[in-house]
Amino acid sequence: MKDPETATVFAGLDGRTETELPEWYAEQHGGPEPISFSEAVRNLPQAVDTTVAYRNPYSDEWIETERFNAIVEPSRLQAEADGDADAESLFHIPTDSYAIINPVDVYGPLEEVLREETIDGTPLGEVMFGEIRRYRGGGEVHMDIMFDGLEVRLPGRSDPITMGVTAVTARNSTDLAVGGSA
Known part of the structure; x- marks a missing residue:
């Protein structure tokens, strides 16, 4: 896959959470201070x-x-x-049966889930981090959402795999996949 036009690193659900990137992720994705997930979603192009x-x-x-x-x-x-x-x-320029799906329509309901659901008593919104990558002028968006502390260790490997969700949105569809990152 070609390089994204833009990539935005985020940490925490919104401005009320004080989430920092895990050290290993910050080293790999160094750059400007991450913004919140909510802000990153609202910065995506609308249609x-x-x-x-x-x-x-x-x-x-x-x-x-x-x-x-x-x-x-x-x-x-x-x-x-x-x-x-x-x-x-x-x-x-699609046919008239095409339905516009804007980022807030897709990810807005997810914000509520991330605010309410917990891992070990901590809201997921306080341990979430990841990256949003934009392609085709923002018409295609790839997003990785991971959760600090939600990890598994495979036999024979010393590094844990951080668990999360990958989403791909292409203006008229959204695909979600559960995965991990070593």
């Missing part, structure tokens, strides 16, 4: 749909269609309107 038209080459007129919708990022639309030539607002 809305807008009308699509095609040019009839015989009449040279533009014809709107309801069979397709352009999926765009609203703040980038504004940047384009303001003359920013580098802004690219278009994610995709």
Whole structure:
């Protein structure tokens, strides 16, 4: 897989948690101070749909269609309107049966679970950390969520495997996988 366009390291659920990255993870993913999971999710690009038209080459007129919708990022639309030539607002032009799934819609309910569920009496939101990687202008998001202290040791290995969840969101679907990281 190619390198992500951006990668954001997070620690803790929100601004109320004082979670730090485990030392081994901080060494591997050094850089700026991590932000909270909630902030990282809210920093991801949003999507809305807008009308699509095609040019009839015989009449040279533009014809709107309801069979397709352009999926765009609203703040980038504004940047384009303001003359920013580098802004690219278009994610995709799917059929009208496509459903937009924004990051907060997917991960917002997870925040409540991470706030409520515990490991050894500690809320998961206080021991969570990980990374969000963006591809295709944010149209594809890969996320690793791990939990400090939730680990297993395999026979014959000295290093523990930290357990967590991997999620891949591509604007119209979300795949979750449970896994670990050595």
